[in-house]
Amino acid sequence: MPKTVTKFPVSALFAVAKPSGPTSMSVVNDIKSLVTQSRLFVKAEELEKANKGKQKKKGKFSKSAVKIGQGGTLDPLADGVLVIGVGKATKKLSEFLDCVKEYRTTSLLGCETDSFDSEGAVVRVAHWKHVTRESVEEALPTFRGDIQQKPPIFSALKMDGKHLYDYAREGIPLPRPIESRPVTIHALDVIEWKGSDHSFRFPEKKFTEEQKQAVEKALHGIEDQVIVKDEPEEAETSDVSATAFVLQMRVSGGTYVRSIVHDLGHAVGSAAHVVTLTRSRQGRFALEPTEEGDFACVPWEVFEKAVKDPGEADADGWTEWERAVMDKMDIVD
Template sequence: MNVSDSIQVPSGVLLIDKARDMTSHDVVAIARRSLGIKKIGHCGTLDPMATGLLMLVVGKATKLQDKLMCEHKEYAGTLMLGVETSSQDAMGEIVAEYSVDGVTEQAVREAFDRFDGAFEQIPPMVSAIKKDGVPLYKLARKGQEIVREPRPVEVFGHGISRVAIPEVDFTVQCSKGFYVRSYAYDIGKALGCGAHLSALRRTRSGSFTLDRAITVDTLKTAPREELFRAMLSLKELADILIAG
């Protein structure tokens, strides 16, 4: 019998370490098949290029989806200087190239410092934000570009672990609705040489980390009972949210 047809439908949060080159919706579809439960959603979209923490809310936990999506996020990424793309990341087409001669590590660090705290960010054209009910990425595919309103965001902290121009490895702790692609783009503009995001990994969402995350391969192949055991129960979830 399908689990979704049973009286006791497991509820909770399943933490996934998303693989590259798949959408968040792809992961949800896999989870629905593997768990035999239709009522599953995710908390915060990860672009196909990105890897890392994707939180799946299962059963009654879907009622907490909005609350969980409001949590602060942490990412580790790589910024590529000197090249701008249509999507602001490595998935897009190159639209401009600039020299990085004269760009120093000090200048890079100062540019990152400019984007600490609260500021406004213009979302990328290739995004799920809707204009008159149509996602912007669909308009972008048709070659259309519209004016996007700046949105308030906040960076609570950042770190730079490697500067090997044209590459810069960094971490950033940020608010809901923050686009790391636009962050990379804006830092490139501040440096005067352009930039795009060449790699991204979500490492934290609120109090949740990758420590208890399972891989997509495990989600596909593990016995259903094992996947249920990997879930954070509603009680565990409540305790974490209260403590956090």
């Protein structure tokens, strides 16, 4: 439960229910424009001084002593829990990088992409009609528990000062294998089998033969028999809706959800990529609080509305967005 507030300003953690589309940074910046103008987080004398100056340019933030940050980026495609820290609470944000997280993700069979999700370009298509719910569930135990997970080559991780995705795009052989990382998959289950009853389609962007050869060259000598090649009878994967299913998982920090989906596609003799991704829990912040000590998320629409027009303050001087945050924040002393 939120602590009772008797003195302002405060330092606090709260979570926003990020929508799919905007970047995490743009969400933080929009919230920052509100936070730096609120007596909830900024001393009254500092606000008064800033308002007197009125020297900020359009689109710029007034200089303020208050700090703000987020506890773990969500890709633009992803939605769900994004933890925000303000003031001294920013020092607590690192805790949310290693905490247990929960995700729901929709996986689409028959196609893998460079980014392992629908935002990327099609690298390879594969047969999918043979894959059943039973075959997917039979493959899941391999991915549960303490496992070694290899980050995708199309990631921002660096090797010898160069991003992995640069090696792949430029056809430069990797100097050594990508190191696997220990992660823990506490729970992993199929919670919905959509079959072909959905509107998802493969991305329109496709890898050229030259790009496929570049990836093969980057991985040559590191992985055995690297061949980025479509399977025959491509019509099977392009003329009708390929099978989709929803996974729910509870994982340790550092887990690549997209890699689980990608590797699972291989495990059932096909290919797969992520088409929706929701972070439903990050530590004690959750979209649907179910445990003692949980905090709910502030809907993004509350901030989006306030950025356009904060609205009138109530009898105690608080606006709608400030009340929403106060109701769901975890104060850090």
